[in-house]
Amino acid sequence: MNKKEWPLWEVFIRSKQGLSHKHVGSLRAPDAEMAVNNARDVYTRRSEGISIWVVESANVVASDPSEAGPLYEPANSKAYRHPTFYEVPEGIKHM
Amino acid sequence: MEKNKIDALNKAFQDKIDNEIKIEPKDYMPDAYRKTLIRQISQHAHSEIVGQLPEANWVTRAPNLRRKAVLLAKIQDEAGHGLYLYSAVETLGADREQTIDDLHEGIAKYSSIFNYPTLTWADMGTVGWLVDGAAIMNQVPLCRCSYGPYARAMVRVCKEESFHQRQGFEVVTQLAKGTPEQKAMAQDSLNRWWWPALMMFGPNDADSTHTAQSMEWKIKRHTNDELRQMFVDATVPQAELIGLTIPDKDLKFNEETGHYDFGEIDWDEFWQVVKGYGPCNEERVAARKKAKEDGLWVREAANAYAEKRAARNKKAS
Numbered sequence: 369m370n371k372k373e374w375p376l377w378e379v380f381i382r383s384k385q386g387l388s389h390k391h392v393g394s395l396r397a398p399d400a401e402m403a404v405n406n407a408r409d410v411y412t413r414r415s416e417g418i419s420i421w422v423v424e425s426a427n428v429v430a431s432d433p434s435e436a437g438p439l440y441e442p443a444n445s446k447a448y449r450h451p452t453f454y455e456v457p458e459g460i461k462h463m
Numbered sequence: 464m465e466k467n468k469i470d471a472l473n474k475a476f477q478d479k480i481d482n483e484i485k486i487e488p489k490d491y492m493p494d495a496y497r498k499t500l501i502r503q504i505s506q507h508a509h510s511e512i513v514g515q516l517p518e519a520n521w522v523t524r525a526p527n528l529r530r531k532a533v534l535l536a537k538i539q540d541e542a543g544h545g546l547y548l549y550s551a552v553e554t555l556g557a558d559r560e561q562t563i564d565d566l567h568e569g570i571a572k573y574s575s576i577f578n579y580p581t582l583t584w585a586d587m588g589t590v591g592w593l594v595d596g597a598a599i600m601n602q603v604p605l606c607r608c609s610y611g612p613y614a615r616a617m618v619r620v621c622k623e624e625s626f627h628q629r630q631g632f633e634v635v636t637q638l639a640k641g642t643p644e645q646k647a648m649a650q651d652s653l654n655r656w657w658w659p660a661l662m663m664f665g666p667n668d669a670d671s672t673h674t675a676q677s678m679e680w681k682i683k684r685h686t687n688d689e690l691r692q693m694f695v696d697a698t699v700p701q702a703e704l705i706g707l708t709i710p711d712k713d714l715k716f717n718e719e720t721g722h723y724d725f726g727e728i729d730w731d732e733f734w735q736v737v738k739g740y741g742p743c744n745e746e747r748v749a750a751r752k753k754a755k756e757d758g759l760w761v762r763e764a765a766n767a768y769a770e771k772r773a774a775r776n777k778k779a780s
């Protein structure tokens with residue numbers, strides 16, 4: 369009945385100054401501005417946010433979970449990137 | 464895909480679930496798991512939306528401005544819950560518009576409780592207290608459901624539900640403390656809603672076809688009867704405290720089990736309402752259809768406005 373379906377938007381909310389925007393869910397709206405207004409009503413009815421981002425879902429490029437193995441393998445083998453890899457002599461402080 | 468490969472994928476899937484690792488939208492999942500979730504989440508979404516109708520019935524007749532503002536806020540929350548859930552169901556590849564049309568064509572179900580009428584103001588109290596109370600009992604374990612988007616939607620929903628139950632209990636409490644007529648109105652409301660509220664947890668475990676599989680997939684964490692018992696145990700003392708009587712002559716605290724024993728549910732009534740013959744089934748679906756049709760011009764206007772704005776922005780740049 370609704371000949372033109374509204375696109376899907378991903379909604380990100382900054383809950384307070386100093387924190388990053390965080391994905392909270394999605395919604396449908398005809399354009400970006402109306403998506404922001406709808407996000408206000410759907411995701412911030414209890415002052416959960418001070419800033420809203422909306423991104424059209426079709427524009428999100430995502431990694432493929434089935435490729436997770438090869439994609440993250442290079443990091444898995446590099447334990448020396450973590451401080452716990454190193455030996456610190458007994459008695460050394462503040463390091 | 465060949466059979467061993469599917470078997471391996473299914474095993475890896477169940478291992479994740481057994482290890483409490485959430486399943487996310489793009490992850491492999493068996494078709495049956497996807498279908499079960501689409502059915503359950505869309506029914507849940509429909510219940511939130513249809514659930515607005517019995518309460519909307521009292522908005523213009525709320526006894527004062529405070530009650531009216533609260534009722535409006537609650538109904539608006541239920542619309543929000545529906546929207547979180549339609550978004551969650553879309554992550555499974557379901558078409559949002561189609562799930563709504565399925566509701567309107569009688570293919571999809573929603574919670575049968577909303578097929579009962581709200582006859583008096585006391586029902587606004589009882590619905591919040593018992594219906595939202597039972598919904599909370601069902602929804603809290605769903606916050607740990609194996610499907611990530613559903614679990615996250617439930618966390619938001621549960622945070623918002625507790626005010627729904629409290630405001631309802633406040634309404635009932637005030638009536639129970641009021642004039643004899645007010646108290647009688649509260650008792651009559653409890654009499655009408657008690658059994659339908661117990662039915663909200665679904666058939667007895669022995670007759671529930673989906674429970675075992677849903678528990679293995681960790682979509683469900685407790686059986687219907689477990690949840691129903693938790694609800695009875697929590698609610699009976701609340702009724703006693705405000706001087707109302709639960710309409711069940713078999714209700715009795717069992718010292719041995721530490722739980723309340725309660726009477727047999729009228730399952731014929733339950734199945735009648737599920738099958739579409741409850742007091743308000745037709746009215747509820749008709750109201751939803753009408754809302755969609757009446758709202759068509761708004762959706763079209765929004766599209767036209769978006770197109771105009773896009774054209775204007777293009778010209779300006």
Ligand SMILES: [Fe+2]
Pocket residue numbers: 511540541544620624
């Ligand atoms: Fe709700």
Ligand SMILES: [Fe+2]
Pocket residue numbers: 541595598624627
């Ligand atoms: Fe609610």
